[in-house]
Amino acid sequence: MSMTNERKAELTLPAEDQILITREFDAPRHLVYKAWTTPELVARWWTARRGTAKEMEIDLRVGGRWRYAMDADNGQEVAFHGEYREIVPDEKIVSTEVFEGAPGTPEEAEANATLNTATFEERDGRTLVTMLIRCPSPEVRDAIIASGMEGGLQDALDLLEEVARGLDS
Amino acid sequence: MPTTADAFNAVAEPRRRQILDLLAARERPVNELVELTGLGQPQVSKHLRVLREVGAVRAREEGRRRLYRVDAEALRPIFDWVSPYQRLWEERFERLDDVLEDLKKEEQGDVDDE
Numbered sequence A: 001m002s003m004t005n006e007r008k009a010e011l012t013l014p015a016e017d018q019i020l021i022t023r024e025f026d027a028p029r030h031l032v033y034k035a036w037t038t039p040e041l042v043a044r045w046w047t048a049r050r051g052t053a054k055e056m057e058i059d060l061r062v063g064g065r066w067r068y069a070m071d072a073d074n075g076q077e078v079a080f081h082g083e084y085r086e087i088v089p090d091e092k093i094v095s096t097e098v099f100e101g102a103p104g105t106p107e108e109a110e111a112n113a114t115l116n117t118a119t120f121e122e123r124d125g126r127t128l129v130t131m132l133i134r135c136p137s138p139e140v141r142d143a144i145i146a147s148g149m150e151g152g153l154q155d156a157l158d159l160l161e162e163v164a165r166g167l168d169s
Numbered sequence B: 001m002p003t004t005a006d007a008f009n010a011v012a013e014p015r016r017r018q019i020l021d022l023l024a025a026r027e028r029p030v031n032e033l034v035e036l037t038g039l040g041q042p043q044v045s046k047h048l049r050v051l052r053e054v055g056a057v058r059a060r061e062e063g064r065r066r067l068y069r070v071d072a073e074a075l076r077p078i079f080d081w082v083s084p085y086q087r088l089w090e091e092r093f094e095r096l097d098d099v100l101e102d103l104k105k106e107e108q109g110d111v112d113d114e
Helices: A029-037 A039-045 A106-111 A138-146 A152-168 B004-012 B014-025 B030-037 B041-053 B072-107
Strands: A010-012 A018-025 A051-058 A065-072 A077-088 A092-099 A114-123 A126-134 B057-062 B065-070
Touching: A010 B072, A018 A138, A018 B072, A029 A039, A029 A114, A029 A126, A029 B072, A039 A051, A039 B072, A051 A077, A092 A106, A138 B072, B004 B014, B004 B041, B004 B072, B014 B030, B014 B041, B014 B057, B014 B065, B030 B041, B030 B065, B041 B057
Parallel strands: none
Antiparallel strands: A010 A018, A018 A126, A051 A065, A065 A077, A077 A092, A092 A114, A114 A126, B057 B065
8 A cells, every 4th residue: 555654553662661653544544443342353453463362352442451462473372461440432541561480470561561552533534643651760661671582682772782882882 | 870661751752752763763962853853953962961861872982973772682671671561452452452342342232153
């Protein structure tokens, strides 16, 4: 499609403990909201191309729990869960997010939960999705960004060290 | 010592990204950046200072002018750091595009033979 460029996800780091992701979709927002909150629809997109959806649990009410799990291509289960904190249908969802595979105890994982705000704004039949991920510390923020690394965390740390050395010289 | 995150934050600020875009086209002196951005000279100089601190921009003297340019090699690790995570989301969103196309068809009551 010729719109590929303007539809690319934009990622910025507005503060040392935040990640902001924005993306425009060619659909009215009630459909984007539906795709965002319906388990069998989430199962179709959340796994990206990296695994098979296993469990998509969405109890969409304040205090309700969500859990997304997939079997990653390397055979490991990757799962996240959290709790809904604020829901404005078609407009806004605020929820916590915990990565179950984080190093340390489950309590530590809970302590490192992020607070995510997803907002849906419609303009001329198109929808801008804005996701603000607030982390409990800059370290958690950096770990989340590094988690996208194909080579895993160690490669990410090696790269960071290399970059830091380069910047220092 | 600036971290990669510091560097990323430096280049992610919209005004500084505008300055980087202008410098990516070619080397320029401050007054040209002032003119093209519509910012005051003190603001442009402040942005340039931040960009130089993280290595994103280099300067050289030419006569009595100081010319600024982007250091693409210094920027690459910053984008390498963020881009896999961004790519994860972009992959999700491309699939979400497909889901939305299906939902739109459903809503319009289209019955095609797909």
